[in-house]
Amino acid sequence: MPDDPGFLSGTENRSMPSATVIPVLHYPDVPAAVAWLVRVFGFTERMRIGDHRVQLTIGNGAIVVAHGDAPADPEFSLMVRVASADQHAARAAAEGAELLSQPQSFSYGERHYTASDLAGYVWTFSQSERDVDPSAWGGELIE
Numbered sequence: 001m002p003d004d005p006g007f008l009s010g011t012e013n014r015s016m017p018s019a020t021v022i023p024v025l026h027y028p029d030v031p032a033a034v035a036w037l038v039r040v041f042g043f044t045e046r047m048r049i050g051d052h053r054v055q056l057t058i059g060n061g062a063i064v065v066a067h068g069d070a071p072a073d074p075e076f077s078l079m080v081r082v083a084s085a086d087q088h089a090a091r092a093a094a095e096g097a098e099l100l101s102q103p104q105s106f107s108y109g110e111r112h113y114t115a116s117d118l119a120g121y122v123w124t125f126s127q128s129e130r131d132v133d134p135s136a137w138g139g140e141l142i143e
Contacts, residue, residue, distance in 0.1 A: 074122065086103045
């Protein structure tokens with residue numbers, strides 16, 4: 001709905017990532033968090049705003065790392081699509097990420113694993129293995 005003010009207008013702004021949804025995650029040490037997320041999970045640094053805020057991208061997604069206290073027990077997780085869950089998990093584990101689950105294939109056509117980062121945020125990295133009709137596993141596509 002291009003005329004709806006709740007949707008992107010199509011105007012480009014170099015100060016903002018092009019992703020539609022951009023989570024803001026708080027870390028007590030922004031430079032350390034950015035270095036870790038780049039090295040371990042493969043994010044790319046897009047823009048720095050002093051030493052208190054950094055935009056990161058991965059694929060066509062984006063996050064903002066901001067200075068602040070990370071929640072003691074985050075009640076959410078983040079999902080990132082990757083080309084190979086196995087290769088991504090191996091890299092993350094080799095770089096020090098705590099793997100909460102190993103790569104596993106699911107009936108809905110995805111293979112994923114879950115890890116936590118240095119602040120305790122939970123991340124699931126998912127690889128599409130095949131196209132599966134949602135009704136084949138109990139889902140209902142509403143489009």
